[in-house]
Amino acid sequence: MRVHICAVGRLRSGPERDLLDDYLTRFDRTGRPLGLGPATVTEVEDRKGGGMAAEAGLLDRAIPKGAVTIALDERGKLLTSPDFADLLGRWRDEGRGDAAFVIGGADGIDASLRQKADFKLSFGKMVWPHMLVRVMLSEQLYRAASILAGTPYHRE
Template identity: 35%
Template sequence: MKHELIFLGKTKDSFISAGIDNYASRLKHYTKVSTRTLKEKKSAGNPDISLEGRQLLEAVPAGWFIVALDSRGGQFTSEKFATVISGWEQRGVKGVCYLIGGPTGISEEVVARADLCLSLSKMTFTHDMVRLLLMEQVYRAYTIKAGEKYHK
Protein backbone atom coordinates (compact mmCIF):
# COMPACT_ATOMS: atom_id res chain seq x y z
CA MET A 1 0.00 0.00 0.00
CA LYS A 2 1.19 3.49 -0.79
CA HIS A 3 0.78 6.63 1.32
CA GLU A 4 0.75 10.11 -0.19
CA LEU A 5 0.56 13.36 1.76
CA ILE A 6 -0.84 16.19 -0.32
CA PHE A 7 -0.21 19.74 0.91
CA LEU A 8 -1.18 23.21 -0.18
CA GLY A 9 1.78 25.56 -0.44
CA LYS A 10 5.43 25.01 0.29
CA THR A 11 6.62 24.12 3.77
CA LYS A 12 8.07 27.36 5.08
CA ASP A 13 10.51 26.23 7.77
CA SER A 14 13.55 24.24 6.68
CA PHE A 15 13.63 22.24 9.93
CA ILE A 16 10.09 20.99 9.24
CA SER A 17 10.99 20.09 5.65
CA ALA A 18 14.05 18.24 6.91
CA GLY A 19 11.92 16.32 9.41
CA ILE A 20 9.37 15.35 6.76
CA ASP A 21 12.18 14.14 4.49
CA ASN A 22 13.75 12.22 7.37
CA TYR A 23 10.58 10.29 8.18
CA ALA A 24 9.83 9.72 4.49
CA SER A 25 13.27 8.17 4.14
CA ARG A 26 12.73 5.96 7.20
CA LEU A 27 9.33 4.84 5.92
CA LYS A 28 10.82 3.47 2.70
CA HIS A 29 11.89 0.44 4.76
CA TYR A 30 8.21 -0.43 5.37
CA THR A 31 6.03 1.06 2.65
CA LYS A 32 5.91 3.46 -0.27
CA VAL A 33 5.40 7.06 0.75
CA SER A 34 5.47 10.36 -1.10
CA THR A 35 4.51 13.99 -0.69
CA ARG A 36 2.99 16.35 -3.20
CA THR A 37 2.80 20.11 -2.88
CA LEU A 38 0.03 21.96 -4.69
CA LYS A 39 -0.03 25.69 -5.27
CA GLU A 40 -2.40 27.58 -2.98
CA LYS A 41 -5.46 29.02 -4.72
CA LYS A 42 -6.33 32.61 -3.96
CA SER A 43 -9.31 34.80 -4.71
CA ALA A 44 -8.81 38.58 -4.46
CA GLY A 45 -5.43 37.92 -2.84
CA ASN A 46 -6.83 35.72 -0.07
CA PRO A 47 -6.82 31.92 0.22
CA ASP A 48 -9.93 30.39 -1.32
CA ILE A 49 -10.77 27.31 0.77
CA SER A 50 -13.37 26.10 -1.73
CA LEU A 51 -10.99 26.23 -4.70
CA GLU A 52 -8.26 24.64 -2.61
CA GLY A 53 -10.62 21.84 -1.59
CA ARG A 54 -11.48 21.01 -5.19
CA GLN A 55 -7.78 21.13 -6.06
CA LEU A 56 -6.95 18.66 -3.26
CA LEU A 57 -9.71 16.27 -4.32
CA GLU A 58 -8.67 16.42 -7.98
CA ALA A 59 -5.14 15.39 -6.94
CA VAL A 60 -6.33 12.09 -5.43
CA PRO A 61 -5.73 9.10 -7.69
CA ALA A 62 -8.90 7.19 -8.60
CA GLY A 63 -9.82 4.51 -6.10
CA TRP A 64 -7.55 5.73 -3.32
CA PHE A 65 -8.69 6.04 0.30
CA ILE A 66 -8.97 9.69 1.40
CA VAL A 67 -7.98 10.90 4.86
CA ALA A 68 -8.77 14.57 5.54
CA LEU A 69 -6.81 16.21 8.34
CA ASP A 70 -9.22 18.42 10.28
CA SER A 71 -9.58 19.48 13.91
CA ARG A 72 -13.14 18.10 13.95
CA GLY A 73 -11.97 14.62 13.01
CA GLY A 74 -11.60 11.54 15.14
CA GLN A 75 -8.48 10.94 17.18
CA PHE A 76 -6.55 7.70 17.64
CA THR A 77 -3.79 6.50 19.87
CA SER A 78 -0.67 5.58 17.93
CA GLU A 79 -1.44 1.89 18.51
CA LYS A 80 -4.97 2.28 17.15
CA PHE A 81 -3.66 4.16 14.11
CA ALA A 82 -1.31 1.23 13.44
CA THR A 83 -4.32 -1.09 13.64
CA VAL A 84 -6.27 1.13 11.22
CA ILE A 85 -3.40 1.02 8.71
CA SER A 86 -3.21 -2.77 9.07
CA GLY A 87 -6.95 -2.95 8.36
CA TRP A 88 -6.50 -0.93 5.17
CA GLU A 89 -3.73 -3.27 4.07
CA GLN A 90 -5.83 -6.36 4.83
CA ARG A 91 -8.74 -4.93 2.83
CA GLY A 92 -6.44 -4.42 -0.14
CA VAL A 93 -6.50 -0.62 -0.16
CA LYS A 94 -4.21 0.42 -3.00
CA GLY A 95 -3.24 3.79 -1.60
CA VAL A 96 -4.10 6.37 1.01
CA CYS A 97 -4.05 10.13 0.35
CA TYR A 98 -3.77 12.37 3.38
CA LEU A 99 -5.15 15.79 2.50
CA ILE A 100 -3.81 18.73 4.51
CA GLY A 101 -5.36 22.13 3.91
CA GLY A 102 -3.68 25.50 3.98
CA PRO A 103 -3.64 28.13 6.73
CA THR A 104 -7.42 28.59 6.54
CA GLY A 105 -8.15 24.89 6.98
CA ILE A 106 -9.87 22.38 4.75
CA SER A 107 -13.17 22.76 2.91
CA GLU A 108 -16.42 21.07 3.88
CA GLU A 109 -16.38 19.39 0.45
CA VAL A 110 -13.12 17.61 1.33
CA VAL A 111 -14.39 16.57 4.76
CA ALA A 112 -17.63 15.23 3.22
CA ARG A 113 -15.77 13.28 0.53
CA ALA A 114 -13.14 11.82 2.88
CA ASP A 115 -13.28 8.19 3.92
CA LEU A 116 -11.80 9.24 7.26
CA CYS A 117 -11.56 12.63 8.93
CA LEU A 118 -8.57 12.64 11.28
CA SER A 119 -7.47 15.04 14.00
CA LEU A 120 -3.97 14.73 15.40
CA SER A 121 -4.78 16.61 18.61
CA LYS A 122 -7.26 18.87 20.33
CA MET A 123 -4.52 21.50 20.17
CA THR A 124 -4.09 23.72 17.13
CA PHE A 125 -0.95 23.35 15.00
CA THR A 126 0.28 25.15 11.93
CA HIS A 127 -0.53 23.31 8.72
CA ASP A 128 3.22 22.92 8.19
CA MET A 129 3.66 21.28 11.59
CA VAL A 130 0.75 18.91 10.86
CA ARG A 131 2.71 17.65 7.84
CA LEU A 132 5.62 16.64 10.05
CA LEU A 133 3.46 15.21 12.85
CA LEU A 134 1.45 13.10 10.42
CA MET A 135 4.57 11.74 8.71
CA GLU A 136 6.00 10.82 12.12
CA GLN A 137 2.77 9.07 13.13
CA VAL A 138 2.68 7.03 9.91
CA TYR A 139 6.29 6.02 10.61
CA ARG A 140 5.43 5.21 14.24
CA ALA A 141 2.48 3.07 13.09
CA TYR A 142 4.76 0.96 10.92
CA THR A 143 7.30 0.49 13.71
CA ILE A 144 4.46 -0.58 16.02
CA LYS A 145 3.24 -3.06 13.41
CA ALA A 146 6.79 -4.41 13.08
CA GLY A 147 7.19 -4.72 16.85
CA GLU A 148 10.20 -2.41 16.90
CA LYS A 149 11.40 -0.40 19.89
CA TYR A 150 10.91 3.07 18.35
CA HIS A 151 7.45 3.38 19.88
CA LYS A 152 8.61 2.82 23.45
Protein backbone atom coordinates in the same frame (compact mmCIF):
# COMPACT_ATOMS: atom_id res chain seq x y z
CA MET B 1 -0.29 0.37 0.09
CA ARG B 2 1.11 3.61 -1.24
CA VAL B 3 0.78 6.64 1.02
CA HIS B 4 0.16 10.12 -0.34
CA ILE B 5 0.32 13.33 1.63
CA CYS B 6 -1.69 15.91 -0.30
CA ALA B 7 -1.18 19.33 1.20
CA VAL B 8 -1.81 22.99 0.52
CA GLY B 9 1.30 25.15 0.35
CA ARG B 10 4.97 24.61 -0.37
CA LEU B 11 7.25 23.50 2.43
CA ARG B 12 10.52 25.31 1.91
CA SER B 13 13.91 24.06 3.03
CA GLY B 14 14.48 24.32 6.76
CA PRO B 15 13.97 22.27 9.91
CA GLU B 16 10.40 21.21 9.06
CA ARG B 17 11.47 19.97 5.61
CA ASP B 18 14.43 18.12 7.14
CA LEU B 19 12.18 16.39 9.69
CA LEU B 20 9.57 15.53 7.06
CA ASP B 21 12.17 14.00 4.76
CA ASP B 22 13.79 12.08 7.61
CA TYR B 23 10.54 10.54 8.87
CA LEU B 24 9.33 9.66 5.38
CA THR B 25 12.66 7.95 4.65
CA ARG B 26 12.29 5.99 7.90
CA PHE B 27 8.70 5.12 7.03
CA ASP B 28 9.70 3.86 3.58
CA ARG B 29 12.52 1.75 5.01
CA THR B 30 10.37 0.24 7.76
CA GLY B 31 7.08 0.04 5.89
CA ARG B 32 8.10 -1.46 2.55
CA PRO B 33 8.66 -4.99 3.92
CA LEU B 34 5.19 -4.68 5.47
CA GLY B 35 3.49 -3.60 2.25
CA LEU B 36 3.36 0.07 3.26
CA GLY B 37 4.89 2.76 1.09
CA PRO B 38 6.34 4.46 -0.64
CA ALA B 39 5.18 7.77 0.77
CA THR B 40 4.99 10.81 -1.46
CA VAL B 41 4.09 14.43 -0.86
CA THR B 42 2.01 16.40 -3.37
CA GLU B 43 1.87 20.11 -2.68
CA VAL B 44 -0.78 22.34 -4.26
CA GLU B 45 -1.11 26.11 -4.31
CA ASP B 46 -4.05 28.28 -5.23
CA ARG B 47 -2.29 31.11 -7.03
CA LYS B 48 -5.55 32.79 -8.04
CA GLY B 49 -6.81 33.49 -4.51
CA GLY B 50 -9.92 31.32 -4.75
CA GLY B 51 -9.82 30.38 -1.07
CA MET B 52 -10.72 27.08 0.51
CA ALA B 53 -13.02 26.00 -2.32
CA ALA B 54 -10.23 26.41 -4.88
CA GLU B 55 -7.79 24.61 -2.59
CA ALA B 56 -10.31 21.77 -2.23
CA GLY B 57 -10.46 21.38 -6.01
CA LEU B 58 -6.67 21.22 -6.25
CA LEU B 59 -6.44 18.74 -3.38
CA ASP B 60 -9.22 16.58 -4.85
CA ARG B 61 -7.29 16.31 -8.13
CA ALA B 62 -4.14 15.29 -6.20
CA ILE B 63 -5.88 12.31 -4.57
CA PRO B 64 -5.35 9.09 -6.54
CA LYS B 65 -8.53 7.47 -7.85
CA GLY B 66 -9.80 4.80 -5.47
CA ALA B 67 -7.60 5.91 -2.57
CA VAL B 68 -8.91 5.78 0.95
CA THR B 69 -9.03 9.47 1.82
CA ILE B 70 -8.14 10.75 5.28
CA ALA B 71 -8.79 14.40 6.09
CA LEU B 72 -6.62 15.90 8.82
CA ASP B 73 -9.10 17.99 10.76
CA GLU B 74 -9.41 19.20 14.35
CA ARG B 75 -12.99 17.84 14.40
CA GLY B 76 -11.82 14.38 13.36
CA LYS B 77 -11.33 11.27 15.42
CA LEU B 78 -8.59 11.09 18.02
CA LEU B 79 -6.56 7.88 17.81
CA THR B 80 -3.74 6.40 19.81
CA SER B 81 -0.63 5.51 17.83
CA PRO B 82 -1.38 1.76 18.08
CA ASP B 83 -4.94 2.39 16.85
CA PHE B 84 -3.56 4.42 13.93
CA ALA B 85 -1.19 1.54 13.11
CA ASP B 86 -4.09 -0.92 13.23
CA LEU B 87 -6.12 1.29 10.89
CA LEU B 88 -3.28 1.47 8.34
CA GLY B 89 -2.77 -2.28 8.62
CA ARG B 90 -6.47 -2.93 8.11
CA TRP B 91 -6.63 -0.78 4.98
CA ARG B 92 -3.53 -2.53 3.64
CA ASP B 93 -5.01 -5.95 4.42
CA GLU B 94 -8.28 -5.00 2.71
CA GLY B 95 -6.26 -4.44 -0.46
CA ARG B 96 -6.46 -0.67 -0.57
CA GLY B 97 -3.73 0.35 -2.98
CA ASP B 98 -3.50 3.97 -1.90
CA ALA B 99 -4.13 6.04 1.21
CA ALA B 100 -4.27 9.82 0.75
CA PHE B 101 -3.86 12.08 3.76
CA VAL B 102 -5.26 15.54 3.04
CA ILE B 103 -3.91 18.62 4.81
CA GLY B 104 -5.63 21.91 4.15
CA GLY B 105 -4.19 25.39 4.19
CA ALA B 106 -4.22 27.96 6.97
CA ASP B 107 -8.04 27.94 7.05
CA GLY B 108 -8.40 24.16 6.97
CA ILE B 109 -10.19 21.92 4.48
CA ASP B 110 -13.32 23.04 2.66
CA ALA B 111 -16.45 21.29 3.94
CA SER B 112 -17.17 19.75 0.51
CA LEU B 113 -13.86 17.87 0.51
CA ARG B 114 -14.00 17.06 4.22
CA GLN B 115 -17.41 15.41 3.71
CA LYS B 116 -16.05 13.23 0.89
CA ALA B 117 -13.25 11.85 3.09
CA ASP B 118 -13.47 8.23 4.20
CA PHE B 119 -11.97 9.10 7.57
CA LYS B 120 -11.34 12.30 9.51
CA LEU B 121 -8.27 12.27 11.76
CA SER B 122 -7.45 14.77 14.48
CA PHE B 123 -4.13 15.43 16.18
CA GLY B 124 -6.01 17.05 19.07
CA LYS B 125 -8.37 19.88 19.83
CA MET B 126 -5.66 22.48 19.30
CA VAL B 127 -5.06 23.94 15.87
CA TRP B 128 -1.60 23.15 14.48
CA PRO B 129 0.29 25.02 11.76
CA HIS B 130 -0.48 23.20 8.51
CA MET B 131 3.23 22.96 7.70
CA LEU B 132 3.96 21.32 11.06
CA VAL B 133 1.09 18.85 10.61
CA ARG B 134 3.07 17.27 7.73
CA VAL B 135 5.92 16.53 10.12
CA MET B 136 3.57 15.19 12.79
CA LEU B 137 1.84 12.95 10.25
CA SER B 138 5.11 11.64 8.82
CA GLU B 139 6.32 10.78 12.33
CA GLN B 140 3.08 8.93 13.07
CA LEU B 141 3.36 7.03 9.78
CA TYR B 142 6.86 5.93 10.77
CA ARG B 143 5.64 5.07 14.28
CA ALA B 144 2.75 3.03 12.81
CA ALA B 145 5.12 1.07 10.57
CA SER B 146 7.41 0.50 13.56
CA ILE B 147 4.48 -0.78 15.63
CA LEU B 148 3.36 -3.13 12.86
CA ALA B 149 6.97 -4.34 12.43
CA GLY B 150 7.34 -4.93 16.17
CA THR B 151 10.39 -2.69 16.50
CA PRO B 152 11.13 -0.91 19.80
CA TYR B 153 10.65 2.66 18.48
CA HIS B 154 7.17 2.91 20.01
CA ARG B 155 7.02 2.36 23.76
CA GLU B 156 3.75 2.24 25.65
